[in-house]
Amino acid sequence: MTTDETPVLRIGALAKRTGLSVRTLRHYDELGLLEPAERTFAGHRLYSSAEVRRLYRIVALRRLGLGLAEIAALLDRDDADPLSVVREHVAELERRIRLEQELRDRLERIAAALDRMHEPSVTDYLDAIEGMTMIERHYTPEQLDYLARRRTEVGEEAIREVEDEWPRLYAEMRAEMQRGAGVTEPRVQELAARMRELVGMFHGGDEGSSRP
Amino acid sequence: MTTDETPVLRIGALAKRTGLSVRTLRHYDELGLLEPAERTFAGHRLYSSAEVRRLYRIVALRRLGLGLAEIAALLDRDDADPLSVVREHVAELERRIRLEQELRDRLERIAAALDRMHEPSVTDYLDAIEGMTMIERHYTPEQLDYLARRRTEVGEEAIREVEDEWPRLYAEMRAEMQRGAGVTEPRVQELAARMRELVGMFHGGDEGSSRP
DNA sequence: GGTAGACCCTCACGTAGCGTCAGGTTCAAG
DNA sequence: CTTGAACCTGACGCTACGTGAGGGTCTACC
Known part of the structure; x- marks a missing residue:
């Protein structure tokens, strides 16, 4: 594996x-989530550094609890x-480490009590179980907020882009038309395409990525 | 919830x-893994401290990667x-904390590189992904050994039981036959059943609990 | 006592993310 | 050339619940 994009794995x-597992990687390919850089004549998959970078992100987001469809969208x-x-x-x-350390300390107290033939309290056990489920709870409210804010910001960026650019595009289009340019002129076509693009950002932009 | 076994949850x-989740607890009840201490006249489940203690162990063993059937058996x-x-x-x-700390340190280096507009090496990413899968790998070799040793000890106990009891059973059987007892005699039937039981401990004892 | 909402019951269909297997081709080392 | 490991596609199966339907119970409040 070299530092350029030469496929080698x-x-x-x-x-x-x-x-x-191989099955996992094939599964991701089937989903279009992680496609190989290319295939050999025999159909073998070849992965380059770009795929590795993307795979890191996939696995990390899995660990954050996102489903594969969500990861793909993101x-x-x-x-x-x-x-x-x-x-x-x-x-x-860091969140996990902190919670795990707390749980470990708690369990050591339970173990010490059992060692001394003392039955730990039921509350100890309930707290321990709760600690375990807290560790496995993938999203804190802060993280959900962050992701939601991210989506909103993308939306806001799109709005600003349109607001900034649209008057300029419009003014240019008007100038062209006052100059007598026809709709087949390359510059007019260009402007029209960009205007369609900006309009499309509003209607095709929101994929509704709520988790079931 | 009091310190005795009074059901209150x-x-x-x-x-x-x-x-x-409620669904999880019902599921465990359906499996006979965690049955409530009792039910109200209306059929509501009531859990006492004994169930909480058992639930702790169930959830902990789940976190260690055992399936529910395995947990039940254990x-x-x-x-x-x-x-x-x-x-x-x-x-x-402790294992997880250690690995997570290593991974966190590794990721911080990747983040620092990205901050400086340097692309981290592919090896960095591969190592990060490997670190993640290591964290999620539930069984260390030591743990597998421990569980295997546990099973072996149970097996050895069965062997000892047979070694201790078989000669006695055999001697009694012989005495009965020299007394002229027929095979339909209750005592002979009893002895034969016990001998079959002991033999069955060897052939039916190993459940082949390898995990795919 | 009546009401309403939260909580509980059983039943049962469905799912995400792979694991496993079958049957066959390709690759690389000896 | 041979052989065994590695790869392909296709497809069934699995675990541990999530979810919803339809209905009964419990508890606090009026």
Whole structure:
């Protein structure tokens, strides 16, 4: 694997190197979530560094509790911002570590009590179970807010883009028409296409990614 | 909830207190894994402290990666040793914490590189993914050994039981036959049944609990 | 005592994310 | 060339619940 995009890992090698299963990687390919860079003549999958980078993000988001469909939607929107996934992942790890340390301490107290032939209180056990479910609860309210805000910001960016650009496009279009340019003129076509693009950002932009 | 076995938690209360779902608790009841202490006249489930203690062990063993059937088998065998589950659980938490700290450190380096507009190496990403799968790998070799040793010890107990009892059974059987007793005699039938039981411990004892 | 909403029951269909297997082709080392 | 490992596609199956339907119970309040 070189630092450019030369494909060098077959599916088995990638699976072994990452600890994932071949079945998992094929599953992701089937879903269009992680497609190989190319295939050999025989149909073998070849993965390059871009796929590895994307795979990191997939697995990290899985660990954050997102379903595969959600991950696909998110990655297709966010492919320019790899840093945000890493940041979230770090935050999640720190949360887990903290909760696990608390739970471990709690369990050590339970173990000490059992060692002394004292039955721990029921509350101890209930707290321990609750600690376990807290650890496995993937989204804190803060994280959900963050993701929701992210979606909103993308929406807001689109709105601002349209607001900034539309008057300029309109003014240029008007200038062209006052100059007597026809609708087949390349510049007019260009302006019209961009205007259609901006309009399309509003109608095709929201995919409704609520989790069942 | 008092310190004796008075049932006081209904299923919703137990679910809320532990962070588990009502559905999960019902599911465990259906499986006979965690049965309520009693039911009200209306059929509501009532859980006491004994159930809470058992539930702790169930959830802990789930976190260790055992399936529910395996947990049932293990708990039915080990109901006298709650301390071992706590111990294993502590060990698993410490393992996870250690791996998560390593992964967090690794990710922070990746984030720093991305911050500086440097693309991290592919090896960094591969290592990160591997770190994630290591964390989720439930059984360390030591734990597998421990569980295997546990099963072996149970097996050895069965062997000893047969070795101790068989000669006595055989001697009694011989005495009965030298007395002229027929095979239909109750005592002879009893002895034969016990001998069949002991033999069956060898052939029916191993459930092949390998995990796919 | 009556009411209303939260909580409980059983039953049962459905699912996400793979695991496993079958049957066959390709690749790489000896 | 041979052989065994690695790869392909296709497809059935699984675990541990989630969800909804339809109905009864419990508890607090009027």
